[in-house]
Amino acid sequence: MSRRLKLIIAYDGAPFSGWQSQRDGNAVQDHLEHAFRKISTEAVRVHGAGRTDAGVHALAQCAHVDLTETKLTPAEWTNALNANLPRTIRILSCRYVSQNFHARFSAKGKTYRYRIWTGKVLLPLELGRVWHVPGPVDVDLVRAAASLFVGQHDFARFAANRGKMERDTIRTIRSITLRRQKELLTLEFSGDGFLYKMVRMIVGAIVDCSRGKISVTELKKALAGRDGGRRLVAPAAGLFLVRVRY
Amino acid sequence: MSRRLKLIIAYDGAPFSGWQSQRDGNAVQDHLEHAFRKISTEAVRVHGAGRTDAGVHALAQCAHVDLTETKLTPAEWTNALNANLPRTIRILSCRYVSQNFHARFSAKGKTYRYRIWTGKVLLPLELGRVWHVPGPVDVDLVRAAASLFVGQHDFARFAANRGKMERDTIRTIRSITLRRQKELLTLEFSGDGFLYKMVRMIVGAIVDCSRGKISVTELKKALAGRDGGRRLVAPAAGLFLVRVRY
Numbered sequence: 001m002s003r004r005l006k007l008i009i010a011y012d013g014a015p016f017s018g019w020q021s022q023r024d025g026n027a028v029q030d031h032l033e034h035a036f037r038k039i040s041t042e043a044v045r046v047h048g049a050g051r052t053d054a055g056v057h058a059l060a061q062c063a064h065v066d067l068t069e070t071k072l073t074p075a076e077w078t079n080a081l082n083a084n085l086p087r088t089i090r091i092l093s094c095r096y097v098s099q100n101f102h103a104r105f106s107a108k109g110k111t112y113r114y115r116i117w118t119g120k121v122l123l124p125l126e127l128g129r130v131w132h133v134p135g136p137v138d139v140d141l142v143r144a145a146a147s148l149f150v151g152q153h154d155f156a157r158f159a160a161n162r163g164k165m166e167r168d169t170i171r172t173i174r175s176i177t178l179r180r181q182k183e184l185l186t187l188e189f190s191g192d193g194f195l196y197k198m199v200r201m202i203v204g205a206i207v208d209c210s211r212g213k214i215s216v217t218e219l220k221k222a223l224a225g226r227d228g229g230r231r232l233v234a235p236a237a238g239l240f241l242v243r244v245r246y
Numbered sequence: 247m248s249r250r251l252k253l254i255i256a257y258d259g260a261p262f263s264g265w266q267s268q269r270d271g272n273a274v275q276d277h278l279e280h281a282f283r284k285i286s287t288e289a290v291r292v293h294g295a296g297r298t299d300a301g302v303h304a305l306a307q308c309a310h311v312d313l314t315e316t317k318l319t320p321a322e323w324t325n326a327l328n329a330n331l332p333r334t335i336r337i338l339s340c341r342y343v344s345q346n347f348h349a350r351f352s353a354k355g356k357t358y359r360y361r362i363w364t365g366k367v368l369l370p371l372e373l374g375r376v377w378h379v380p381g382p383v384d385v386d387l388v389r390a391a392a393s394l395f396v397g398q399h400d401f402a403r404f405a406a407n408r409g410k411m412e413r414d415t416i417r418t419i420r421s422i423t424l425r426r427q428k429e430l431l432t433l434e435f436s437g438d439g440f441l442y443k444m445v446r447m448i449v450g451a452i453v454d455c456s457r458g459k460i461s462v463t464e465l466k467k468a469l470a471g472r473d474g475g476r477r478l479v480a481p482a483a484g485l486f487l488v489r490v491r492y
Contacts, residue, residue: 010367010369010370010371011370012370012371012373057370057371059369059371078367082367087368087370087373088370088373089370090367090368090369090370091367092367121256121324121328121336121337121338122333122336123256123305123336124256124257124258124303124333124334124335124336125256125258125303125305125375127258127333127334129371
């Protein structure tokens with residue numbers, strides 16, 4: 001009988017080809033499956049809570065694996081996996097869970113953070129961790145634009161491929177919190193689920209709005225689905241998967 | 247007649263061979279001098295406020311150059327230099343200063359920050375930016391150890407080569423502030439000047455003390471110069487030059 005192990009994983013998105021397994025073998029999932037094979041010789045499939053694109057970071061991605069033969073404790077798994085992973089991927093913790101738990105299907109919600117650097121010069125230590133949008137920011141306008149997206153909406157127009165990969169494009173964003181620390185603007189999104197590139201397209205729209213390229217009224221129409229215009233997609237580097245809620 | 251330009255510079259220490267010009271041409275100083283040559287064709291020497299070792303970061307290093315022929319404004323210099331530097335080195339600002347100003351000799355003091363990660367697992371996004379010292383920390387003991395170094399002392403025993411590169415090894419540390427944010431411990435040192443590797447050797451001693459490898463009393467003796475024992479040098483990655491005071 002197999003046992004299901006739940007993993008909490010942090011990674012720097014920069015060196016990897018995203019979460020999902022790729023031919024180049026350099027996706028986070030590939031590195032995790034490779035580490036399992038080195039420890040247990042067993043070929044396991046790692047099921048993530050969701051995909052993150054190349055360049056997107058995770059502070060606490062979640063995944064599960066089914067292991068048929070293992071006597072390792074969760075703490076031993078954590079240590080063994082970390083010993084076999086690149087240092088830019090870390091297992092924060094493991095625990096055995098019931099077969100009813102599924103990293104993707106049991107997820108009740110997620111929190112993403114998006115970081116925008118508004119200073120003229122991008123600080124070297126912020127490279128790959130922010131979107132550089134130099135210039136003054138009207139925080140009230142950003143707040144007004146962000147607030148449009150809170151609640152239940154059909155986000156088809158704020159998803160790559162207009163959400164065609166999903167049967168249902170209605171999602172609920174529970175909150176978007178805005179924080180400003182000097183030249184850094186941070187938006188934190190909590191919701192029941194997010195479509196492909198949805199956070200990055202919402203951030204793109206908010207920034208377009210803050211730059212006066214689209215008005216709050218036009219943005220409202222776009223969200224209501226009466227505007228088929230092309231959307232700006234904020235770069236991957238500024239995005240962080242903060243946590244998955246179960 | 248030449249004009250003296252003062253530069254404030256930030257860099258990620260990881261990709262470079264330290265501040266001071268090296269044969270490999272990969273020191274921060276080399277990159278800066280190279281950028282000047284590309285802009286003005288003039289071979290200039292960049293004088294820094296002080297050297298930082300390979301791996302040490304700077305939030306606001308200071309330097310000056312003498313330029314014989316230039317019509318560029320400080321803002322134009324900032325832009326032109328940044329356009330010719332790797333993105334891991336950024337000019338934050340420039341201004342013309344009097345010939346009496348010297349980046350090194352006019353400096354009245356410096357502030358350094360040292361970051362220690364005490365969590366069991368080192369987060370990927372903290373790689374190269376902290377010293378990983380896993381395990382519980384007795385913050386009171388760290389505070390007691392740190393407080394020994396505040397004030398005027400002969401720091402010969404807390405300098406690489408015992409400060410033989412300097413005639414005078416007496417320095418004054420004005421303050422050491424300690425901050426704890428979950429698994430991150432930050433020590434900030436302000437003083438009139440620091441000997442080679444002095445901050446890293448003090449941090450090494452504080453960590454040795456917090457781990458019980460040396461008592462506060464022994465540390466006090468060591469500082470008084472009655473102990474010639476070998477000192478632990480904290481790694482470069484955790485060190486940040488925060489600012490230079492004039």
